[in-house]
Amino acid sequence: MENKFAGILSKHELKVTQARLLVLGIISKAKSAVSQPQIENHLNGKVDRVTLYRILSAFEQKGILHKVIDLNGTANYAMCSSKCTKHAHHDKHFHFNCTQCFKVYCMNDFSLPPVxxxxxxxxxxxxxxxxxxxKECNA
Structure with missing residues (x-):
């Protein structure tokens, strides 16, 4: 799995570091978009807060992640489509924000109509x- 993430970083012209690999691992395994505090909790102090902010910012700028704001105004991050680049995000899709658990889900199977x-x-x-x-809260 680490080789896959190293390939993503190289493709997007980012240096492969242990901190970046850890963050990619956390976000790629999540079933919903994850917030910076959630990522920080998973890292258990392995990466300081400032470095994490820089990583998330770089990933968003390079087209590795996209940011979704939840109902509380918190930024959440999810993996981008492999087609995304630093010049353009190509993963135009709906996001579903649960009003009970506050998780944010990418609805990748549904594309936005032309505007x-x-x-x-x-x-x-x-x-x-x-x-x-x-569906988890509705069960």
Whole structure:
């Protein structure tokens, strides 16, 4: 698994470090988007907070992660599509925010419909969040 993550870092022109590999491992295993405090808890002090912020920022800028804001205004991170680059994110999809457990899920199987903007407008990002109760809380 570590070789896969090293390949992702190399592809996105980032130096392979143990801290970056650890963060990628945590986020890639998560079933929902994860917040910085959740990642920090999983790291158990192996990476300091400032380094973690820098890693998350670099990953987002390079197209490795995308950020989703939850109902509490907290940034959550999920893996990007392999098509994403530092120049463009290509993983346009819905996000589902559970109102009970507050987890944020990427709905990758559902694509956003094309959006027609008025002349002169240029979209840089689209964010569509659905709120409700997830299947785990609904059981």
């Amino acid at each position: 027609q903007l008025p002349a002169g407008f240029a979209a840089q990002d689209i964010n569509l969040t659905i709120t409700g109760v997830c």
